[in-house]
Amino acid sequence: MTLSKTLTCLTQSACIALALGAVPAVAQESTDPIRLTLHDWTGQLITTQIMGEVLKQAGYNIEYVQADYLAQFAGLETGDLSVAMEMWETTGRDAMDAAVATGNVEVFGPTGMQAKEEWWYPSYMVERCPGLPDWHALLEPACAEAFSTAETAPKGRYLGGPVTWGGFDDERVEALGLPFEVIHAGTDAALFAELESAYQRQAPILLWIYAPHWAPAKYDGAWVEFPTYEAACYTDPSWGLNPDMAYDCGKPFGEIWKVGWAGVKDKWPGAYEAIKAFTIDNAEMGAMITAVDLDGQSVEAVVAAWMAENEPRWKAWIGQ
Amino acid sequence: MPGPTSSTFGPWSRRLILVVFVLAFITLWQTGRGALPWAFEYPKGAELPLARWIGQFTKWLLNEATFGLFTFSQLTRFISSVIDLPYRVVLSLLSTGFLSGRGSAAIQLTPSLSYLTVIGLVALIGHHAGGRRLALLSAACLAFVAVFGQWSSAMVTLASIVVAVPLGVAGGGLLGILAYRHRWVERLIGPILDLMQTIPVFAYLVPILFLFGFGPTAAVLATIIFAMPPMTRVTLLALRRVPGELTDLGQIIGCTRAQMTWRVLVPTAKDGLMVGVNQVIMLSLNMVIIAAMIGAGGLGFDVLAALRRLDIGAGLESGLAIVALAIMLDRLSQAFAEKTGAAPAGPGWTGRHPYLLAGLALIVVAGFGGLVVPALQTYPAGAVLTTGTFWSRVVEWINVNYFDDIEAVKNALLLGVLVPFKRLLLDLPWLGVVAALGLLGWRLGGLRLALLAGGLSFLIAALGLWEKAMITVYLCGISTVVAMLIGMPIGIIAAERRGLWRWVQVVIDTLQTLPSFVYLMPAVMLFRVGDFTAMIAVVAFAVAPAIRYTALGLQGVDPNLIEAGRSMGCTPWQLLTRIKLRLALPEMMLGLNQTIMFALSMLVITALVGTRDLGQEVYIALTKADTGKGLAAGLCVAFIAIIADRLIGAAAARARVRLGLAEAVS
Numbered sequence: 001m002t003l004s005k006t007l008t009c010l011t012q013s014a015c016i017a018l019a020l021g022a023v024p025a026v027a028q029e030s031t032d033p034i035r036l037t038l039h040d041w042t043g044q045l046i047t048t049q050i051m052g053e054v055l056k057q058a059g060y061n062i063e064y065v066q067a068d069y070l071a072q073f074a075g076l077e078t079g080d081l082s083v084a085m086e087m088w089e090t091t092g093r094d095a096m097d098a099a100v101a102t103g104n105v106e107v108f109g110p111t112g113m114q115a116k117e118e119w120w121y122p123s124y125m126v127e128r129c130p131g132l133p134d135w136h137a138l139l140e141p142a143c144a145e146a147f148s149t150a151e152t153a154p155k156g157r158y159l160g161g162p163v164t165w166g167g168f169d170d171e172r173v174e175a176l177g178l179p180f181e182v183i184h185a186g187t188d189a190a191l192f193a194e195l196e197s198a199y200q201r202q203a204p205i206l207l208w209i210y211a212p213h214w215a216p217a218k219y220d221g222a223w224v225e226f227p228t229y230e231a232a233c234y235t236d237p238s239w240g241l242n243p244d245m246a247y248d249c250g251k252p253f254g255e256i257w258k259v260g261w262a263g264v265k266d267k268w269p270g271a272y273e274a275i276k277a278f279t280i281d282n283a284e285m286g287a288m289i290t291a292v293d294l295d296g297q298s299v300e301a302v303v304a305a306w307m308a309e310n311e312p313r314w315k316a317w318i319g320q
Numbered sequence: 321m322p323g324p325t326s327s328t329f330g331p332w333s334r335r336l337i338l339v340v341f342v343l344a345f346i347t348l349w350q351t352g353r354g355a356l357p358w359a360f361e362y363p364k365g366a367e368l369p370l371a372r373w374i375g376q377f378t379k380w381l382l383n384e385a386t387f388g389l390f391t392f393s394q395l396t397r398f399i400s401s402v403i404d405l406p407y408r409v410v411l412s413l414l415s416t417g418f419l420s421g422r423g424s425a426a427i428q429l430t431p432s433l434s435y436l437t438v439i440g441l442v443a444l445i446g447h448h449a450g451g452r453r454l455a456l457l458s459a460a461c462l463a464f465v466a467v468f469g470q471w472s473s474a475m476v477t478l479a480s481i482v483v484a485v486p487l488g489v490a491g492g493g494l495l496g497i498l499a500y501r502h503r504w505v506e507r508l509i510g511p512i513l514d515l516m517q518t519i520p521v522f523a524y525l526v527p528i529l530f531l532f533g534f535g536p537t538a539a540v541l542a543t544i545i546f547a548m549p550p551m552t553r554v555t556l557l558a559l560r561r562v563p564g565e566l567t568d569l570g571q572i573i574g575c576t577r578a579q580m581t582w583r584v585l586v587p588t589a590k591d592g593l594m595v596g597v598n599q600v601i602m603l604s605l606n607m608v609i610i611a612a613m614i615g616a617g618g619l620g621f622d623v624l625a626a627l628r629r630l631d632i633g634a635g636l637e638s639g640l641a642i643v644a645l646a647i648m649l650d651r652l653s654q655a656f657a658e659k660t661g662a663a664p665a666g667p668g669w670t671g672r673h674p675y676l677l678a679g680l681a682l683i684v685v686a687g688f689g690g691l692v693v694p695a696l697q698t699y700p701a702g703a704v705l706t707t708g709t710f711w712s713r714v715v716e717w718i719n720v721n722y723f724d725d726i727e728a729v730k731n732a733l734l735l736g737v738l739v740p741f742k743r744l745l746l747d748l749p750w751l752g753v754v755a756a757l758g759l760l761g762w763r764l765g766g767l768r769l770a771l772l773a774g775g776l777s778f779l780i781a782a783l784g785l786w787e788k789a790m791i792t793v794y795l796c797g798i799s800t801v802v803a804m805l806i807g808m809p810i811g812i813i814a815a816e817r818r819g820l821w822r823w824v825q826v827v828i829d830t831l832q833t834l835p836s837f838v839y840l841m842p843a844v845m846l847f848r849v850g851d852f853t854a855m856i857a858v859v860a861f862a863v864a865p866a867i868r869y870t871a872l873g874l875q876g877v878d879p880n881l882i883e884a885g886r887s888m889g890c891t892p893w894q895l896l897t898r899i900k901l902r903l904a905l906p907e908m909m910l911g912l913n914q915t916i917m918f919a920l921s922m923l924v925i926t927a928l929v930g931t932r933d934l935g936q937e938v939y940i941a942l943t944k945a946d947t948g949k950g951l952a953a954g955l956c957v958a959f960i961a962i963i964a965d966r967l968i969g970a971a972a973a974r975a976r977v978r979l980g981l982a983e984a985v986s
């Protein structure tokens with residue numbers, strides 16, 4: 001809606017009627033708000049607000065709803081919520097599959113971003129464990145000892161993600177014969193709190209880090225290089241180094257999906273197409289997350305800057 | 321010796337039974353693993369598929385249950401739209417302004433109340449209820465919120481509290497009155513209240529979201545479920561305490577039933593009822609974080625988001641804004657409870673309603689002022705204070721300089737106490753523990769209690785959650801002991817020093833309402849992920865009732881008895897240990913009980929730092945939207961709570977009898 005329309009609207013008494021009529025771009029579509037969910041990490045806020053702003057430009061009515069990453073499926077299934085912009089293959093797959101199986105939730109395709117997840121260490125650890133980033137270095141007892149704590153010694157301590165993320169780290173440790181104990185953090189906030197603490201003291205730490213995220217930008221470090229993932233590695237025990245066990249490889253890269261209520265297609269057909277067309281890549285996203293979390297800019301400002309720079313791109317999504 | 325069992329068994333035969341049992345228990349524990357493996361590991365084949373049943377039942381409730389004219393989920397959706405109405409009104413007033421239309425196409429018709437208006441109104445209410453001091457205090461609480469830039473989020477939170485609290489109070493109160501009138505209602509709701517209070521909220525969050533829709537309304541409902549039970553209990557208790565003479569008088573002068581309730585019982589029980597109101601307020605604010613997870617937004621969301629980017633200062637500021645709201649609402653409600661009814665009678669309508677007039681004048685003046693000068697409408701962004709990176713730097717400084725010392729202490733405790741205790745509990749045969757709980761129940765309260773304690777613990781084993789339950793008992797048990805060890809001395813010291821007590825009260829109110837997430841992340845930085853950090857979080861929360869009830873118990877000791885002790889030449893130490901602590905024992909037992917309940921209610925939070933207990937089970941179920949599994953694990957938490965509650969209750973009752981504070985029952 002343009003400014004002049006807003007002003008005329010404000011001066012008239014029949015405001016409601018106009019407000020409903022003021023979204024002429026796609027006349028046959030619903031004027032109910034499309035409800036996009038906001039979670040509690042910056043990247044998702046950016047993705048969602050870009051999508052929201054683009055839809056607004058196309059004349060749609062947008063509402064942002066704050067919701068938990070996994071609890072939101074209850075809302076997506078009933079249509080209380082419309083779209084969730086980031087559902088990570090690596091952490092949300094189970095919930096997503098369960099929701100899709102009900103027939104009320106639909107996957108709107110990949111966002112274009114790839115979730116990278118792997119064991120990660122700060123660079124100062126290379127001195128104490130010289131063979132890194134090759135995973136064979138972790139097999140050395142001295143190296144494991146360097147990563148150990150009182151509870152795990154002489155084994156090394158690896159801080160895995162929350163149990164709910166899956167990730168098969170316990171299996172990986174067994175299959176590759178790593179002298180490490182897997183400790184599960186309960187939330188990702190706890191994961192990064194430990195990293196921050198260790199980094200401040202230049203203390204040993206080996207943990208699960210994912211990208212796109214601000215952590216790889218803020219802390220100097222690298223991912224451990226395991227044998228590259230293939231689907232067969234997880235399903236076929238004979239694959240890879242350990243002939244008797246699966247999971248003898250690194251973690252998979254995963255798509256980050258867009259999901260939403262199955263009714264979106266019929267209620268807002270144009271918006272449905274726009275959401276499906278949305279793509280963005282890791283490098284762009286990484287830069288925007290850094291701008292917000294490390295440089296202290298607001299999400300709105302970063303989104304506005306992206307909109308200004310990429311006008312032809314998002315105009316194509318909404319068919320303009 | 322009084323007690324229900326004394327008629328059948330003499331003290332000697334009871335002692336004999338105990339000795340025989342202990343011997344049998346140790347034999348089973350040490351030698352049974354080979355002979356009776358099923359006494360250690362509950363056989364998988366005999367497990368109750370409760371999770372599946374619950375899952376099927378909720379599915380039926382959501383999709384098929386119908387009352388003929390409308391379905392069950394239509395009914396729940398209707399209820400949520402009814403609740404949505406007052407919520408929208410309050411939210412419009414406090415935060416968004418009145419809008420026409422929804423979403424980004426909405427148009428603001430009138431702005432919301434400006435921050436100055438809200439602060440002014442609260443100050444007026446404070447002045448009305450408790451004079452100038454309270455007016456200043458409540459205005460200061462809100463000013464704090466505004467100055468630290470939390471205003472808009474705080475108003476969203478306040479809106480949901482303002483809706484949830486009256487509904488919780490009214491619902492809880494009415495249930496309490498019903499229970500007072502009809503014995504069968506009391507019997508029926510007793511266990512339901514227990515479950516409502518002890519099942520972790522995460523366990524029933526998923527069905528609530530399906531039934532009531534996603535968003536603030538569901539959050540308000542979850543808040544009401546969680547916060548209502550104390551109101552019902554307190555109402556029942558308060559009505560029972562109304563002197564018989566008054567109800568007799570009411571009958572003599574011919575009160576109808578309604579008059580009896582609203583004109584005699586409720587006004588007389590007002591003080592007690594206000595305790596319930598206070599509890600509802602506190603518990604509602606406890607729910608702010610969880611409510612934020614299901615779309616309520618507000619301060620809870622800010623706390624979560626701040627801690628995800630490890631901004632400790634921002635998390636603390638939002639957390640303290642919640643505390644400020646809690647203190648403001650609590651002190652206001654207390655003042656209303658203490659206020660005596662005499663209204664200032666001035667001449668005419670204006671004289672009779674000075675506060676109403678002042679409030680209206682304020683709204684009008686500030687409203688127009690806000691239209692002209694924006695700084696009067698919204699707190700100017702340039703004047704916002706923030707602690708910035710200060711708190712992050714404090715934690716960093718501690719971390720860099722003292723981590724090794726902290727680590728040494730932690731490791732000693734962990735390897736010396738926590739881990740051995742955990743191993744011990746996990747090593748015990750479930751059969752033996754069930755039998756021991758049954759025996760304890762029988763000793764403390766007779767056959768009924770024996771069946772309850774034994775039966776519920778057997779159910780935990782039968783649900784296949786024994787190991788997780790034992791980890792829960794270990795974590796909550798140790799935390800309770802630590803909380804009592806810290807809380808009781810503080811309570812003893814603060815009980816007799818009025819000035820100190822007031823400060824201690826502020827501290828424990830803060831501990832009770834500051835979202836534990838705020839201190840959980842710094843704790844993770846200093847103590848790593850694991851049981852120790854979980855214990856710290858639980859202790860920080862559960863220490864509040866340990867302090868509160870110790871102090872209340874000591875303050876309530878009959879001064880004549882203390883005087884008598886003093887005249888007999890007791891030293892202060894003797895006075896404390898021989899008289900005061902003994903007489904305060906029942907209250908302290910209640911404190912212990914509440915400490916355990918608080919500890920159990922923290923389980924879900926501790927799941928977030930990687931424990932492996934029932935809380936984690938509930939959390940995993942939530943993330944997989946598995947209602948059956950979540951509620952089954954949630955029920956186990958409730959069972960542990962109920963067993964602890966009943967056993968301690970029975971022990972407290974016996975202590976009361978022994979001290980001559982109450983008549984023997986049998």
